[in-house]
Amino acid sequence: MQAIKVPLKTRLARMTPGQMIMFGILAAIFIWFIMACMILPILNLLKTVFFEGGKLSVDAFQKLLKSSRAMKALRNSFILAPTLSITVGFVGISLVLITEYFDIKGSKILRLGYLTTLIYGGVTLVSGYKFIYSNTGVLTNLMASIFPNMNRNWFTGYWAVLFVMTFSCTSNHMIFLRNAMRSVDFQTVEAARNMGASQWYILRRVVLPVLLPSLFAVTILTFITGLCAMSAPLLVGGKDFQTINPMIKQFADMTTTSAKSLSATLSLVLGLATMILLAILTAIERRGHYMSVSKVKTKIVKQKITNPVVNVLVHIYAYVLFVIYVIPVVLIVLFSFSDSAHIQMRQLDFSTFSLQNYVQLLSQNTAYRPFVVSIVYSALAAIIVGALVIVACRYIQKRRNSVSATALEYSLMLPWLLPSTMIALSLMLAFNQPRWYMFNQPLIATLQLLLIGYIIVKLPFTMRMTKAAFFGLDDALEDASRNLGASGLYTFRRVIFPVLLPTVLAIAALNFNGLLTDYDISAFLHHPANPTLGVKIKSLTEEMGNSSDGVALTFVYAVLMMIISAVVLYLVYGRGSRDDLKG
Amino acid sequence: MKKFVSFVLALVMLLSVCAFAMAEGANTKGTGVELTVYTNSGSSGRADWLRERAAQDGFKLTIVEEGAGAVQQRLINEGAATPCDVVFGLNAIIWNDLISRDIIAKIDAPSWASEVSEGLNDPNGYYYAIVKQAILLAYDTNQVAPEDAPKDWPDLWENEKFWTKYESQIKLTGGTTRNVLAGILTRYIDPNGELGISDEGWAAIKAFFAHGTPVEDGVDLYAQIVNESSPVLMGQMWSSGADQYDEKYGTKTGYAVPECGIPYAVEGVAVIKTTKNMDEALRFVEWFGSAQIQGEWSEQFKTMPANEKAADKAPASQIEMCSIPAQNIDWALVAANIDAWCEKIMLEYMQ
Numbered sequence: 001m002q003a004i005k006v007p008l009k010t011r012l013a014r015m016t017p018g019q020m021i022m023f024g025i026l027a028a029i030f031i032w033f034i035m036a037c038m039i040l041p042i043l044n045l046l047k048t049v050f051f052e053g054g055k056l057s058v059d060a061f062q063k064l065l066k067s068s069r070a071m072k073a074l075r076n077s078f079i080l081a082p083t084l085s086i087t088v089g090f091v092g093i094s095l096v097l098i099t100e101y102f103d104i105k106g107s108k109i110l111r112l113g114y115l116t117t118l119i120y121g122g123v124t125l126v127s128g129y130k131f132i133y134s135n136t137g138v139l140t141n142l143m144a145s146i147f148p149n150m151n152r153n154w155f156t157g158y159w160a161v162l163f164v165m166t167f168s169c170t171s172n173h174m175i176f177l178r179n180a181m182r183s184v185d186f187q188t189v190e191a192a193r194n195m196g197a198s199q200w201y202i203l204r205r206v207v208l209p210v211l212l213p214s215l216f217a218v219t220i221l222t223f224i225t226g227l228c229a230m231s232a233p234l235l236v237g238g239k240d241f242q243t244i245n246p247m248i249k250q251f252a253d254m255t256t257t258s259a260k261s262l263s264a265t266l267s268l269v270l271g272l273a274t275m276i277l278l279a280i281l282t283a284i285e286r287r288g289h290y291m292s293v294s295k296v297k298t299k300i301v302k303q304k305i306t307n308p309v310v311n312v313l314v315h316i317y318a319y320v321l322f323v324i325y326v327i328p329v330v331l332i333v334l335f336s337f338s339d340s341a342h343i344q345m346r347q348l349d350f351s352t353f354s355l356q357n358y359v360q361l362l363s364q365n366t367a368y369r370p371f372v373v374s375i376v377y378s379a380l381a382a383i384i385v386g387a388l389v390i391v392a393c394r395y396i397q398k399r400r401n402s403v404s405a406t407a408l409e410y411s412l413m414l415p416w417l418l419p420s421t422m423i424a425l426s427l428m429l430a431f432n433q434p435r436w437y438m439f440n441q442p443l444i445a446t447l448q449l450l451l452i453g454y455i456i457v458k459l460p461f462t463m464r465m466t467k468a469a470f471f472g473l474d475d476a477l478e479d480a481s482r483n484l485g486a487s488g489l490y491t492f493r494r495v496i497f498p499v500l501l502p503t504v505l506a507i508a509a510l511n512f513n514g515l516l517t518d519y520d521i522s523a524f525l526h527h528p529a530n531p532t533l534g535v536k537i538k539s540l541t542e543e544m545g546n547s548s549d550g551v552a553l554t555f556v557y558a559v560l561m562m563i564i565s566a567v568v569l570y571l572v573y574g575r576g577s578r579d580d581l582k583g
Numbered sequence: 584m585k586k587f588v589s590f591v592l593a594l595v596m597l598l599s600v601c602a603f604a605m606a607e608g609a610n611t612k613g614t615g616v617e618l619t620v621y622t623n624s625g626s627s628g629r630a631d632w633l634r635e636r637a638a639q640d641g642f643k644l645t646i647v648e649e650g651a652g653a654v655q656q657r658l659i660n661e662g663a664a665t666p667c668d669v670v671f672g673l674n675a676i677i678w679n680d681l682i683s684r685d686i687i688a689k690i691d692a693p694s695w696a697s698e699v700s701e702g703l704n705d706p707n708g709y710y711y712a713i714v715k716q717a718i719l720l721a722y723d724t725n726q727v728a729p730e731d732a733p734k735d736w737p738d739l740w741e742n743e744k745f746w747t748k749y750e751s752q753i754k755l756t757g758g759t760t761r762n763v764l765a766g767i768l769t770r771y772i773d774p775n776g777e778l779g780i781s782d783e784g785w786a787a788i789k790a791f792f793a794h795g796t797p798v799e800d801g802v803d804l805y806a807q808i809v810n811e812s813s814p815v816l817m818g819q820m821w822s823s824g825a826d827q828y829d830e831k832y833g834t835k836t837g838y839a840v841p842e843c844g845i846p847y848a849v850e851g852v853a854v855i856k857t858t859k860n861m862d863e864a865l866r867f868v869e870w871f872g873s874a875q876i877q878g879e880w881s882e883q884f885k886t887m888p889a890n891e892k893a894a895d896k897a898p899a900s901q902i903e904m905c906s907i908p909a910q911n912i913d914w915a916l917v918a919a920n921i922d923a924w925c926e927k928i929m930l931e932y933m934q
Binding site: 238239 | 619623624625626627628630645647648649650651652653655656657659660661662663665666667680702716746753754755756757758759797799800801802803804805809810812813821824825831832848920923925926929930931933934
């Protein structure tokens with residue numbers, strides 16, 4: 001704390017009283033939120049987990065080291081994360097080049113196909129892939145009719161997991177890398193070409209450097225996604241390729257302290273790996289300044305691939321990717337009209353098609369309420385997180401390298417250290433009694449508890465991506481505004497924020513879509529009278545439930561959610577594109 | 584003669600108590616004080632049905648429906664701040680855990696308690712049974728003839744012909760799974776063994792997991808049974824599920840009838856200690872467990888009521904499955920150890 005105070009003095013001296021009050025209020029809000037809602041609850045949880053009876057317990061480490069299964073799962077996670085970063089990076093970059101850089105026939109349709117990962121994920125997505133590749137899948141049936149002796153269970157293990165995740169984790173590339181691609185200056189590309197540079201050379205030396213900051217940011221996200229892989233290994237990993245996160249989740253779901261300590265230990269290992277990676281990449285990011293040199297940017301003109309053979313190959317590649325992306329979604333929509341048994345047997349039988357699932361779901365008088373609850377919570381959380389992080393990033397940007405900025409940045413990344421189940425638990429444990437730092441109000445069964453949970457889990461992602469956007473800003477813009485006499489706030493409001501807006505909105509939309517189906521946080525924190533969609537959907541497949549149509553109904557929910565997500569993305573993305581065009 | 588008279592008197596008393604109880608159960612009305620009810624048994628319209636049915640009799644319910652584990656966690660971690668008044672559903676393992684954590688109130692037996700099959704209510708008066716689910720080792724008789732089928736769980740790992748033919752679980756947090764594990768492990772109780780289980784018991788569990796085909800997440804047992812590319816032919820199932828899946832997949836469920844009996848997942852109803860609406864909560868328990876309401880519930884949702892007076896409302900298949908004797912299991916012991924057992928299995932034996 002001492003280190004923060006000293007530079008503040010000089011800053012405060014330069015402020016007007018109004019600025020000082022605002023700065024004070026903001027600082028108070030941040031310090032209170034970070035301490036009361038994150039650090040103290042997490043410390044409280046770690047204390048109950050690791051210091052049972054006042055003594056540090058290292059049992060968890062010993063048990064885990066002894067468990068070959070845990071070690072193997074941990075190893076698998078650490079194999080998956082880097083390899084996935086490479087494959088997703090490759091596919092992600094090629095998607096952006098296909099849709100934004102090269103002149104490919106039908107690129108608008110292709111783009112829609114590649115964007116499908118934004119509207120669904122998790123179990124639904126992997127189920128979609130299984131309709132095609134699993135032992136009764138469409139492709140397997142087709143191949144088995146040609147090679148009757150083939151092993152029908154071919155789609156399992158490391159390669160299957162890598163395949164599914166490679167194509168399902170490109171969402172961030174499609175948004176953030178695409179935004180970056182739009183700031184490539186066409187004049188530089190032209191100049192390079194006039195000087196005789198080949199297409200490949202231009203791509204490597206002109207285009208790629210502009211993409212690098214965003215590529216760093218999305219690669220971190222991919223790495224974390226790989227480390228925390230859950231649905232794909234569970235559904236297609238088979239015996240040989242299980243990862244650590246399902247184990248973490250299960251230990252967290254158990255009620256004993258000893259299971260919780262196993263969960264916390266494992267997640268701290270993952271969290272630590274994430275933090276180390278973050279620190280390394282942040283250091284690299286700080287060293288280099290990758291911005292494009294051009295001050296008067298010209299919109300890119302799509303490049304025709306000059307080599308005809310390469311051109312044909314790239315077209316084929318683009319459409320193969322399209323098919324890989326689109327078929328799972330199509331199958332999910334189709335199967336949502338079928339019944340549970342055929343969904344589970346993965347048999348597409350049009351005679352079973354009916355609107356019954358939709359009627360059953362929408363005619364329940366309690367069916368619509370979870371939609372409203374989830375939409376309101378997700379929207380509120382997305383907006384609040386966005387606002388908090390913008391303010392934080394502005395502070396970090398202006399006070400780069402100061403202790404307070406670094407502390408703020410890492411505090412907001414803190415939730416990456418623990419799985420969301422544990423975050424939810426930490427909030428419950430902290431606020432099931434009056435705490436002075438929460439104004440002596442227990443928060444159990446209040447409406448705001450879930451909102452706090454949602455905000456916390458979305459902080460790190462929002463922080464990382466918004467920060468990347470801030471780093472991508474052209475300093476000249478701010479300097480120009482200042483030189484013309486604009487105040488700091490005015491500059492921010494009228495110059496910086498509009499430039500950031502497309503990215504900020506995209507992040508908010510992603511957060512909204514992610515929270516819409518959340519189960520882990522909602523399960524523990526939702527208000528008794530207001531269950532969220534995730535909770536409602538989960539209850540459909542609860543064992544001993546009476547529903548024989550539970551699985552079919554989850555597909556209907558999935559389709560409805562895809563529609564909501566698509567609408568939200570359209571509103572945000574359409575808007576973002578228009579702004580770009582204006583600029 | 585004396586004996587006869589006292590017998591008749593006892594009979595008369597019993598009958599009158601029963602008659603009174605029946606009348607009372609169905610006639611108990613709510614006063615409209617709002618109750619918050621947690622349950623894992625609210626899906627597929629049950630929560631809606633209950634809310635409306637209860638409203639007819641003057642109860643105003645807010646029903647929170649979640650998985651059994653989530654209900655348990657919620658109650659534990661919400662502590663004294665919990666808004667919950669009444670819980671129903673769950674199973675004996677969770678009930679005993681909640682009792683040991685001092686979350687459940689000990690209440691006077693509702694009038695219908697005596698109508699419940701013996702051994703299902705909590706002997707100490709914390710929870711009272713409403714629905715019972717037989718936990719079966721199920722197979723499809725179209726594919727496995729009863730004489731070729733396993734007779735008891737140990738057959739699965741002891742007899743080589745069943746290897747890879749049965750499902751082994753990949754998540755140990757489900758109620759059915761935990762009941763199966765409890766049913767197996769409690770056969771090997773040994774106070775000197777690791778976690779109270781003999782080496783023989785751990786060897787059995789190790790073999791159980793080693794020779795099974797792991798569950799494919801998101802695909803139910805019966806989908807695997809009818810899938811020709813899957814080796815799976817049998818696995819764990821709860822009794823009301825067996826009927827539903829048969830209807831869905833065209834299978835015909837057969838099940839093992841072990842000599843030692845089978846575990847039952849007993850859904851019950853209990854009042855939370857910290858409730859601020861104790862009187863209304865007790866009225867609700869009295870109303871909910873009555874033969875009248877349990878009979879309606881059973882007709883509606885095809886489950887086996889614990890209340891014998893409502894038993895005839897259940898489907899014949901349920902009555903048959905639930906007539907298998909209950910295995911003698913010390914649920915308090917299971918509740919105290921099941922997490923540690925599952926932890927060991929997850930770390931050491933699971934595939």
